[in-house]
Amino acid sequence: MSTDLASVPAPLVPAQDDLPLVQVSPKQVLKIALRVKKLIDTVVPIQLTEEEVIKPSSIVLTEKIFQLILEAAGGKGDGAPGTSSRRYRATLVFVLLVIKKWNRRAALSLLYDSDLYNTRAFVAECYAKRILDTEQDEYYMFRDMLCQRYSITVHGSDSAPANALELAADLHSTVVIGSSGYQRCMKWLWRGWMVQSDQTPTEYDFYAKVNDPRFWSHFDPDRIKTPKYQNYIQLLVSLIYLAFYSYAVNNANPSASLIASELWLYLFTFGFILDEINKLLNVGYAYIGFWNTFNDTLYILVVVAFGFRCAALTYSKSSDQRLSYDLAAYHILSCAAPLIWGRLLLFLDSVRFFGAMLIVLKELMKESIIFFVLLVVVAGGFLQAFIGLDIADGTRDVTMLVVQVMTRTVLDGIDFEWMDGFAPPYGEVLYYIFTFLVSTLLLNILVALFNSAYQNIYDNATDEYLASMAQKTLRFIRAPDENVFIPPLNLLELAFLILPFEWWMDASMYQRINRIFMSIIYSPFLLLIAVDEAKAARRVLYNRSKGVHDDANEEDEEWDLFDGFTIDAHGIHSYGAEAVQMEMAIEAGDPEFKIDEDAFQKKVEKQVPNFDPQRQTGISAAKAEELIAKIDALSALVEKLTLEKGQSSSS
Incomplete structure (x- = not known):
């Protein structure tokens, strides 16, 4: 079974006009949401456990209720292409996620019925997942159900447009994120098969050249927007950043001027800071997260070290002030080493093991906040008591010792010798009480919190990993940028494009210059991207000729003889060759073995x-x-x- 790829008439991606254009007003979205919410409230009058909701004999998740939810969207017809009901049903995933958000808010404000509202929120998620799992038209599901942005009228005003794809990630809706439809859409976004629209960066279009096997058609600087390629380039940049840092720290010379590795280190850092500011301005406070804070702490340390180095250069080489500032700069820069090495883990979260461990680490950090709040309150009270005992005689002579001992006590270094002669018997009694509270109560509370967070993550490791990958993908595309310059290349954009040209040049001319500039600086990466996409396009081209999904036949499994896609030395592709060979071997063997x-x-x-x-x-x-x-x-x-x-x- 072989076919020449050039002769295969591959169907193109449906044109924009061939798909149902979603034009639903915010008031209509609100009306649909109210209908569906009332239906779910009626179906779930009492609190239920998740096991009771999803069990096979559940009276909550039934076909009849599912059909009622579809009917609640309104419109004429049964959701077939060309009917108005299809246009309104495209909002249902977004609407069900909004209902989840409403119920979650009610659970926080109405604590006496929090379990009931949490049950209703879970039911809404389950029906959103079912809609995505049962939808057969992938183009309709990806564009109109998940990526299309909707507004909803709230208190008389329209909300900011949002789509179900981002809303599910923001709500941490692991049920919806774990659905097959959502994950396939994420895979298409990760590979760049769905891209941001050139006209409206907040909207999405299908990549028209996904089935084009020609090499140069994929040599396009716009392909840098693809999250997969951005991730690879950022990982390479981080390794180079680490190399510059290691050389600068390991070859410290306080009496000398800035060396080349230091200059590159600071340039890279300023590029990262500029990128953080740009994304924060575009996305808003929703962009701030645990790992952003982690990176920002690193950048602050490097900038402070740079400030000390610059201050040192204002003094002569032999002066004590210069030596003091240089030493402070290298000391601060050395403290940033754990952060720079830890930063590499951010690019390994696409591997399931590292992804799950990073989620656990993030949750442990969050849980530790509770411990530190309790510790600050307890330690503050005892510290004031010890200071009061110290100055009771009119002098303060052991205050620093008290602070050091209390710190060692928290870090499991109990010391009873320091109390000899310290305000007996009050100092001794207070320290015993403090030691008991910290070592017996607070530290055990911290261990219990850590154990609970670890268990919760690993009980849902798969869903948490998928949610982490969804957030990672969306981080690359949520800050719309017509021309993607990965830091520190954004400094080149600022120096050679924005400052000299953007403020006066015609927009079309500026864009042409921008594309030429990007093609030059990204040319090594674009060559690799073109090779990868031309290879993938041959498989997509063949899949379309067979009438299967674009992302089919990606792996050749042992138990399925008709999957997989291979190309021999003559450029001929083979599909299910093993199955044909097996049938021929059977026919040539024992005739009694074969059955109908x-x-x-x-x-x-x-x-x-x-x-x-x-x-x-x-x-x-x-x-x-x-x-x-x-x-x-x-x-x-x-x-x-x-x-x-x-x-x-x-x-």
Whole structure:
């Protein structure tokens, strides 16, 4: 089975007009959200555990309720292309995530019913996941359900446009993030098969050349926007940054001027700082996270060291002031080493093991905040007590010793000898109490918090890893930039493009110069990118000729003889060659071994019953719904009779 790639008539990505254009007003989105919220509130009148919600006989997650949610979107038709209902149903994933956010907010403000609201939030997530898992049209799902931005009217004003893709990541909705549809969309974004629109950077288009096997068609500086390639380039830059830092620190010469490695180190740092400021201005406070704070701490240390070095250069080489400033600069720069090495882990989180460990580390840091708040309160009270005992005689002579001993005590270095002669017996009693509180209570609380955080992450390691990868991908694309200059190349953009040209040049001419400039400085990377994408395009081209998904046949699995994609030395691709060879070997072997495969499969389908979870329970979901309906009708009848009896008594 072989075919010449050049002769395969590959279908193109559907044009923008061929897809249902989503034009839903914020008021319509609000109305849909209110309908769906009321439906979920009716379906979940009491709190349930997650196991009860997702069990096979669940009366919460049923086909009937799923169809009601689809109908709540409104419109005409059954969601088929060309119908108005398809346009409105595209908002449902976004709407269900908004409902999750509403219920989460209610759970925080109405603590007496927090479990009920958390259950409703979880149910909303489950139905959003089901919508994504059952949708067959990937272009409709990716563009209109996940990437299309919607506004919703809140308190009379329209909210800022947002899409379900980013909202799920912001809400840490691991149920939605773990769905097959969401993950496939993330894979397309990571590979650059979906890109930011040239006209509107906050919108997304499908990459039209994904099935173009020509090399030079992929030699395009716009491909640097692809998160996968940005990640690789940033990892390379970080390794170079580490090399400059190591050379600068290991060859410290306080009496000399700035060496080349130091200059490059500071230039790289200023490029990183400029990039952080640009993203913060574009994204806002939502950009600030644990790892941003980690990086910013590193940059601050390097900038402070640079300031001391510059201050030292204002003095003569033989002066004591210069030596003092230089020593301070190198001391501070040396303290940044753990941060620079730890920074490399940020680019390894795409590996599941490192990704899970980084999530655990981040959660442990968050949990430790509780410990330090308690420690500050306890230690502050005892410190004031010890200082009061110290100055009771009119002199303060052991205050620094007290601070050092208390610090060692927290770090598990208890010292009882220092109390000899210190305000007996009060100092001794206070220190015993302080030691008991810190070593027995607070440190055990910290261990319990760490253990709980670690267990919670590893109980949901897969979902947490997928959520981490989603956030990583979105970090590359949430700060729209028409021309991506990865730091420190953004300094070249500032020096050779923005300052001399942007303020006066025509926009189209400036963009042409920008593309030429990017093609030159990124040329080594663009060559590698073009090779990678031309190779991937041949597989995509063949997949489309077979009518399968673009991302199919990526791996050749042993148990599936019809997957995989290979190209021989003559440029001919093979699909399922092993299956053909196996059939030929069977025919040439024992004729009694072969059976009628189609007849056997029909027999299997006829004699092996489909799994019915209702067989395993005492009551079916349909029966349970019928029973609940009868109870509701009986309750309404009792209420009516009670009301009529009250009216007759009053008359």
